[in-house]
Amino acid sequence: MRRAFTLLEILASLLLAVMGVAAVIGMMRYATRLGVTAQLRMTAVAAAETVLYDPLPGGRTADAGDADKDGWYGSGTLAVTAAATYDFSVYGWLDGYYVVRQESSSAADLIDDASRWSMVTVHVYAGQEDEHLTSIRRRVLRCIPRGP
Secondary structure (H helix, E strand, O other): OOOOOOHHHHHHHHHHHHHHHHHHHHHHHHHHHHHHHHHHHHHHHHHHHHHHHOOOHHHOOOOHHHOOOOOEEEEOOOOOOOOOOEEEEEEEEEOOEEEEEEEEEOHHHEEEOOEEEEEEEEEEEOOOOOOEEEEEEEEEEEEOOOOO
């Protein structure tokens, strides 16, 4: 009757143990990466929702060439007007995300002299040329400012 393990049995059991530990470590790294990605996408959705309704979030001003250095650029007029059509876009950095917001409206979107519908699309990226995280496109009711 034998009472000891052979070297081959010890090496086989060590190999199985190492493979098991490596698999567990790999699963933990993958789960951590999934959690970080989910958090990144959720905060990107929150940033997109903020920018959807406010073309100038946090008081940032959309100016050509970013003259005020707040990281928020714009093109076209940002004013919602009673004119037949308008189209503008703003883009820049918000909460660590690169955000592009486009808004347009046509003459058919006018409701009355105080309001109109606008189509707003927001794209959020992890960086200026990095991974696309989310997009939102909604029809938004906008108020037309009255003159003095």
